[in-house]
Amino acid sequence: MEKSTKTPKLMENIMTIFQRRTSSTSPRSPVDLDSPKPLPFLSPLANSVVSRCSRILNISTQELHTCFDTEFPHLDKQQIIYARNLLEFCSYKALQLFTSRPDYLIDKDFRRLTFDMMLAWEAPGVDIEPINKESDSPSNNQIEDDEGWSLFYTSSTEMAAQVNNENTVGPEAFTRIAPACAAIADVVTAQNLFDALTNTSGSRLHFLIYDKYLQSLDKVIKSAKNVVAASSNLELVDGEVILDVDGAVPTQPVLQHIGISAWPGRLTLSNKALCFESLGVGQYEKPARYDLSRGLKQVIKPELTGPLGARLFDKAVMYRSTLVEPVFLEFPEFKGSSRRDYWLDITLEILRAHKFTRKYSLKGIQESEAIARAILGIFRCRAVREAFHFFSSHYKSLLVFNLAENLPGGDAILETLASCLLRIGACSAQADISGSSFTEKKLVECPVSLVTLSVLGLTLDKDVEFDAKATYLRGYVCVGETNQLEAAVKQLKMDTGKAEAAQLTVNQVKVDGIDANFVIMRELLFPLILLASRLKVLASWEEPFKSTVYMVLMCYIFVSGWITFVLPSILVCTAAFMLWHRVVNKGKLVDAFRITAPPNRNAVEQLITLQEAISQVEALVQAVNIVLLKIRALLFAVVPQATYSVALLLLLIAGFFILVPLKYIILSLFMESYTREMPLRRESSYRWLRRVREWWFRIPAAPVQLIKHEESKKKK
Incomplete structure (x- = not known):
């Protein structure tokens, strides 16, 4: 019943459109044309648009239809797509002629016609009803127009009431019709322009907004x-x-x-x-x-x-x-x-x-x-x-x-x-x-x-x-x-x-506080931390049997040349792990990574923690600077005897690198560091490291002089 009551009103509106004078619509002198004959496969609104385009072009709708079939025989013949392509053809040709006058933006018939083109594009066939969706407005901001009444409402339903319950236009129709007139929209930014115009109307464009935009563009x-x-x-x-x-x-x-x-x-x-x-x-x-x-x-x-x-x-x-x-x-x-x-x-x-x-x-x-x-x-x-x-x-x-x-x-x-x-x-x-x-x-x-x-x-x-x-x-x-x-x-x-969706996940996982970020980092790096702790236990020789087995295995890998396959094997295993999860998960979301949050701290405690972290960083930078200054002292022979010893050691190492293959050098470095805590070497290693530290402490640091920079600002 509701559909049958709407049909007479719609046909009445269409007849009013057909009876509209052509003198204001056509940019050139109209000629007497036969009464428009609707095309049976087009919707009433699409027939109205094609009829008005034929009046602008001074040819009949049947001639337009024949011209379209002649010039575009390769396009899809499916009814809906065919109707839409025909509508685009008529619209583009009419807009081409209409936009040849300098005052077309202020023409009310031009603004109404282009909007109806978008409406007809969404429902070009007889079996498709016009889209008239209403959704809540995402914003409560009200903006006054020149006449003083609100242009954007908190409810798009109220907005539709102001425009006499007219149909609204979606983004696809706008981006196909509006760029045909270069002044109205650009094909690159048409979607963004539509988003700006529908900022508070539920992503549907009302004629009142569109008309207001074209009037402002003309001004x-x-x-x-x-x-x-x-x-x-x-x-x-x-x-x-x-x-x-x-x-x-x-x-x-x-x-x-x-x-x-x-x-x-x-x-x-x-x-x-x-x-x-x-x-x-x-x-x-x-x-x-x-x-x-x-x-x-x-x-x-x-x-x-x-x-x-x-x-x-x-x-x-x-x-x-x-x-x-x-x-x-x-x-x-x-x-x-x-x-x-x-x-x-x-x-x-x-x-x-x-x-x-x-x-x-x-x-x-x-x-x-x-x-x-x-x-x-x-x-x-x-x-x-x-x-x-x-x-x-x-x-x-x-x-x-x-x-x-x-x-x-x-x-x-x-x-x-x-x-x-x-x-x-x-x-x-x-x-x-x-x-x-x-x-x-x-x-x-x-x-x-x-x-x-x-x-x-x-x-x-x-x-x-x-x-x-x-x-x-x-x-x-x-x-x-x-x-x-x-x-x-x-x-x-x-x-x-895709980039926006990825950035949204990044913004969601950001947390405040130094301790919370350290806790998250520690949990994410837990597998590597666990592996390092296991290697440290083996290198401490607390369990001699396990440490000996690991040392023999590593020596065999180095000597046999399998060390070159270690990194490729790790990469292959990682890739297999990722592909396996891709097949098993099938696009499912990953479960949230559960981490126990650290106890809450007030602002003063967070400032103290930050100050301690800065002090530790400062101490680390000072230690690095001292090492660099001592190396500078050795390079420039501030202590001649120490410089002579270091130079002789560097020559021996260079000869060692020339005569010994690289894999044996890596093996010797591994054996020296791994067996340092071995019961047979523990005492001698401790004594040797102590002598090296004592020798290092006796190296003076190269002098440093800080010169204050005097800034001279020219004031005009």
Whole structure:
């Protein structure tokens, strides 16, 4: 009964969609088309999306279907997969044409259409119902939007009520549709962008959040164009775009520390440099420009700053290069350091993008495409930060080059990206709108990010002209296929998941306290400690029979040459032990290693224990230094007689090594140390060791003189 009541409402909504005017949807003048004929194997929502795509492309749905069968005959014909591939084909072609206008991000129909594409991708067939899962929100933080009401709720059910019980989108649909529009998402960071947008909505994307994100992205891009037009004080070079500005508001200045002096001012980041304008008398002075595009061994990292050079507040970024002394840029704020972290990340993104272009020798349009990709990533990062008032600078970054730099295996993404960029050429002369797989293999890659910025009004390379309508702007996604870059991202995701799981186990077994860690180490090394104690008992000759048998056995091993097989035998036994446990356990979790915890100690007792440990380490270091100084005295003949004796002994040992095989030398050393406590040798060994110690005590230590270092600090 419940399903039958929902069906009329759904069909009513679909009919409303079909009756929508095409003038606002289509980026070009519509023509009179026949009423859309639903494809029988598609779901109602998928038919709605295909119908709207046909109106945008000015061809019927049947022609679209025929074009898909002609251009992609090799794809899987299974009903669900076939329907999904057809939906991707129609969506990519429609987005290609829709994104040729500069104002598509602000178009409500564009935002609704792309979201419906994601919904239809999850349920493309007639036998699949749309996914509408709701789960509890993992966070209780509420964030206000521009109208003043809460955007994120403690319950995703309440959130769904606000958006009129609409269906929500999952990560797979988002990562397949959103990267088709280069401004909305990048195939490398699409999953991380989805995680950021669904931070408090149970890993399902609501249309309200998606719509808010695109509106914020449009505002960010428009503000970047306005700043470029109004930046009269900055001397911008050709192709330079201002990405963000901070410090223009008097209540939130940026402080530049040089020596013990600090000056407020305005900080500007472009795709080529970082500029700081000191605030003078009523106006900004000439900016200090720190070039990020040149290979100057530049270092950018977080740093501590404070008044008069004191290192108190962790809210600054340090910049240093071969041409510039360390400069500290402080971002004061009352709580946390998110403002500093944001500027650190976006500055490093530009720096790493230029390092990437130099490493792989990218020039011209290829270099501009890499920088354009970094610029779009920063715009998305700004849009998320300004729309939802949060920003995560953890490893799940929204910035491509930061992500590849910080994640294990990220170099594989950079290598794949470089191979894609190296295939880029001036594709405007070879334009093709068909998008067939055969044509794609023949044509070179297109600079999608660069053209996207050009369409949005930001030009990086004036020497290259593009016809956005004639260029196949489908991003790095392929109909029904996973390209190299997407495969590298998926592989990295799997490896990162394994690394996260391993790191989680590491964090779980960490314990506090020196005694507890010593107890754990002793229990883990118990087999080796037990073996050493058994050998010590044999070497003490407390049981003469066992000690004699062990000595004869070891002598036979040395003489017969079996000693060379001892280490390989140990390795083989260890490998067999591990493989046996792999077969027996069959992936089961290992039982927890039970260790009796030491008695609890208060803070004072722990400090005393730490002081005793430090004293023991200090005494050990002193003893080692004394040994080294006595050796130095022997080398430089401070005691001539002792030096003569040691030199003669070294000559005898050298001759012994030349004349006697190595296995007999090892055997003699073993016999000497093992039989030292033997009843026949105990007295003589004790007397000989005592004479050696007495001789060693008579060796003086070489003198040492400590010179105090006078530090001279230049104060500016």
